[in-house]
Amino acid sequence: MKRLLPLLLSCALLAGCGAGQASPSAGTDADTQYFFAMDTIMSITAYDGDTSAALVAAQQEVNRLEALWSRTRPESDVSRLNDHAGDGTAVPIQPETARLLETAAAAAQESGLAFDPVLAPVMDAWGFGLTESETTAVHRVPSQEELSALLPLTRDLPQVTAGEDGSYTAALPLTGQAADLGGIAKGASAAYVVDALTAHGVENAILSLGGNITALGHRPDGRPFQVLVTDPLASEDGYLCTIALEGGLTCSTSGGYERYFESDGVTYHHIIDPSTGYPAQSGLLSVTTVAADPALADAWSTALFVLGRDRALELWRSGEGTVAGMELILVTQGQQVYVTQGLEEGLQFHGEEAGYTYEIVRR
Ligand code: AMP
Numbered sequence: 001m002k003r004l005l006p007l008l009l010s011c012a013l014l015a016g017c018g019a020g021q022a023s024p025s026a027g028t029d030a031d032t033q034y035f036f037a038m039d040t041i042m043s044i045t046a047y048d049g050d051t052s053a054a055l056v057a058a059q060q061e062v063n064r065l066e067a068l069w070s071r072t073r074p075e076s077d078v079s080r081l082n083d084h085a086g087d088g089t090a091v092p093i094q095p096e097t098a099r100l101l102e103t104a105a106a107a108a109q110e111s112g113l114a115f116d117p118v119l120a121p122v123m124d125a126w127g128f129g130l131t132e133s134e135t136t137a138v139h140r141v142p143s144q145e146e147l148s149a150l151l152p153l154t155r156d157l158p159q160v161t162a163g164e165d166g167s168y169t170a171a172l173p174l175t176g177q178a179a180d181l182g183g184i185a186k187g188a189s190a191a192y193v194v195d196a197l198t199a200h201g202v203e204n205a206i207l208s209l210g211g212n213i214t215a216l217g218h219r220p221d222g223r224p225f226q227v228l229v230t231d232p233l234a235s236e237d238g239y240l241c242t243i244a245l246e247g248g249l250t251c252s253t254s255g256g257y258e259r260y261f262e263s264d265g266v267t268y269h270h271i272i273d274p275s276t277g278y279p280a281q282s283g284l285l286s287v288t289t290v291a292a293d294p295a296l297a298d299a300w301s302t303a304l305f306v307l308g309r310d311r312a313l314e315l316w317r318s319g320e321g322t323v324a325g326m327e328l329i330l331v332t333q334g335q336q337v338y339v340t341q342g343l344e345e346g347l348q349f350h351g352e353e354a355g356y357t358y359e360i361v362r363r
């Protein structure tokens with residue numbers, strides 16, 4: 001039964017993620033766990049160690065983190081932080097939440113607030129917020145006045161304070177503010193999943209946590225895992241390219257095609273430009289980052305989607321800062337695909353028939 005279920009579910013998984021895993025696990029002792037968490041389908045395949053216990057522990061970790069970071073659960077750290085926005089309360093939070101808020105703040109500052117972890121009031125105005133499920137979400141186009149009134153509630157980052165006893169508190173300075181960590185939480189979870197797997201002797205595994213693929217170790221045949229990068233224009237499953245991934249690296253994809261709605265013939269997607277409050281229009285269809293830190297891979301795929309091709313490549317070429325240590329795949333609306341040089345080996349490009357051309361970007 002375990003073998004059949006992954007095959008049945010893999011279509012949904014690949015369609016929803018923006019990137020998927022192309023490596024077969026048949027013929028090995030691999031064990032796969034599929035589950036729904038953080039509003040998406042996740043999968044974890046472990047190739048060695050105590051796979052059954054490891055997968056149970058890994059899923060428990062994701063559930064534990066979701067209970068801390070969810071905006072829809074009233075007792076979560078994030079909900080309590082949001083409930084006390086502007087009232088001066090220092091809300092006790094778990095160390096994992098403190099670490100997440102600090103990583104999010106670092107990405108926000110370094111990206112010039114293209115990544116903004118307190119965009120929730122604006123996300124909610126578009127209906128991309130609390131009711132994230134596509135079946136219940138009420139999407140609408142907010143007026144310019146409404147957005148102008150909400151924008152001052154963004155940008156002021158949560159203040160995290162460490163106590164001498166190792167405890168943490170956080171506070172949001174302004175009334176009406178709210179954190180939304182949807183652009184970083186799934187990636188951040190990967191680090192905890194990897195720890196849970198490793199604790200059960202797993203050295204080789206592939207995790208797919210909603211658009212974020214982490215490759216622990218390598219495939220059973222010793223070669224890197226192969227990860228599929230979605231064609232953002234394909235109406236059904238279509239893949240632009242395959243890249244090689246191993247050694248703990250994470251590949252994270254963000255694209256406007258992942259969540260959107262149409263109104264009066266205009267398409268509005270879920271990645272918001274914090275400087276305008278409108279869906280980002282940077283000329284990109286998707287951004288894929290490959291990085292050692294899964295939380296940063298996730299945050300920066302969102303941030304670079306907002307910043308656009310020129311700024312993304314400028315940051316990558318600069319040789320300094322977080323993006324310079326990543327590899328990137330940028331897909332433009334003109335169907336040009338830019339792949340940074342570190343991904344050249346192991347790249348298989350499939351996009352020609354669909355009208356894409358690609359180039360390798362070098363420093
Ligand atoms: P991702 O799929 O990782 O690109 O994250 C998209 C999610 O991040 C959205 O559904 C929002 O919850 C949130 N989000 C949208 N725009 C931004 C932004 N500019 N900065 C931070 N988070 C954002």
Ligand code: MG
Pocket residue numbers: 182183184252254297298299300301302
């Ligand atoms: Mg992201």
